Amino acid sequence: MYVVRRAVQAVITLLGVSLISFSLLYIFPGDPAEFILSIRYGYEPSAEDVARLREELGLNRPLVTQYLDWLSRALRGDFGMSWTEPKAVMPLILERAQASAELFLATFLISIFFAFVLGILSSIYRDRWIDHLTRMFSMLGISIPSFWLGLVLIWIFSVNFHLLPAFGCCGIKHLVLPVLTWSFSFMAIKTRFIRASVIEELSKEYIVTARSKGLAESAVVLRHALRNALIPIVTYLSMSVSHLIVGSIMVEVVFSWEGLGTLLVKSVFERDFPVVQALVFLSGVVMISVNLVVDLLYTVIDPRVKYGE
């Protein structure tokens, strides 16, 4: 029952997201057809050409029909043609997705690992130097803008010491600086949350029981506290997909990484609105699906959770 209700909710949210993405194109003033043609030919298009393209794109139909048509195509991954390049939107996005995925995976794995290590250490040695250091470090991580940190790192490692390349893509060497920059802020948020969750669990009564049984402290923390803290932590991780997307935009722009973030910014500047529309919609789809999957995964992480009973 819960599964069904949760899925219905996700579908409704998806419709809302699609409505926002679709209307982005309709706040655009003037005639998309005229705009596309003037980009394609570089001069003012003739009235017949505009009329023909309007017919072709279906811009003369009622708004509701256009929306439903757009939605049914979008769900099949068809976002129409780019306005500035002779390509469909979807291949354009897929081309870039790989570069973003590389950067994302490297950052995600590294920062989750260190966030867990630091978060757990800091909750065990609460109010000791390692805790203070971790907290200071994560406070800095959420406050320092990643685009600034990126430039500082470029200045140190590329300009001054010529150790690492500042721009461009592909290869381990090119990954180091962007991943370092991005991990710093991403890790900070996670570390704080993991620390807080584990500390909360450690204050509960079953921990006293576990300790009084004579369990080693490591077993108390890892097998008992951490295991129970995993639920809020995983929820939080799934909600933080949006942090990741934000980070990817800023970091990709600083390091001229040819990924989805730079594609979004470039498309906004070139007024390639079908691409912008598609990226807004797809980022919504990704977040909705991740949240849905995580909600349903709870039954696996925690056997106590049984929905619909």
Next chain:
Amino acid sequence: MVFTGGGIILCILILSCLAPIAGDPCSVNMDERLSPPSFKHPFGTDQLGRDMLSRVLHGGRVSLIVAITISLLSMVVGCFVGAVSGYFGGVVDDVIGRIVDVFMSIPEIVLNIAMVGVFCAVYGVSTFIVIFAVVFTNWVGYARLMRGMVLSLKEREFVLCAKAIGAGEWYILFRHIIPNAAGPLIVLATLNIGNVIMTIASLGFLGLGIQPPIPEWGQILNSGKNYITTAPWISFFPGLFIALSVLGFNILGEGLNAES
């Protein structure tokens, strides 16, 4: 923590107020372009020979004023929506809940970038568009907080008393419930101002924020990007100030949270 955070913010506020003493942020002097920090120009000069100290301090005024405006507007919108949603419940709550879900599902900055992009194609770039776009996504946090607060507050005795003496629903909402949610609201607003400063700076860095000639930290930082090898100070100082002010609001928010 409250004192550390408040102290940092106070310093930045005072510096921003003193901005006019540092001179005109827009006066061009090509003889002194890209000169490194010195006694005359403590933060150096940029590619047009403009004094960076003055630009950074004036940028502080812009960032703080815009961020506080955005936070207040979002607070008004969010609190109203959240309070109505929590107080009246039922269908209203369901509808608002779904709208909030939608906004939570699109990463804020993506929508901000898209909206600024589309609106600027229509009306040209202006500060109002930036403010509007950020408020459009930023109210959600306030609405969620307010809804939760109202849900717990409306069961309390003083609300029942107010009802007993015949107070109207809106009167109870605005005179009894919302003022009682002030504590958590102030904590959220403090943290939110920090976030908004970061958002504005990010948009500015992408070239989609407040436009020249108004000096703004993110935008100055972006303009220094191309001079990173020869004049790193152009990007360094605005970034430092962004980091310090965001840090200030985060520490203050955290401190207030711990105390309440």
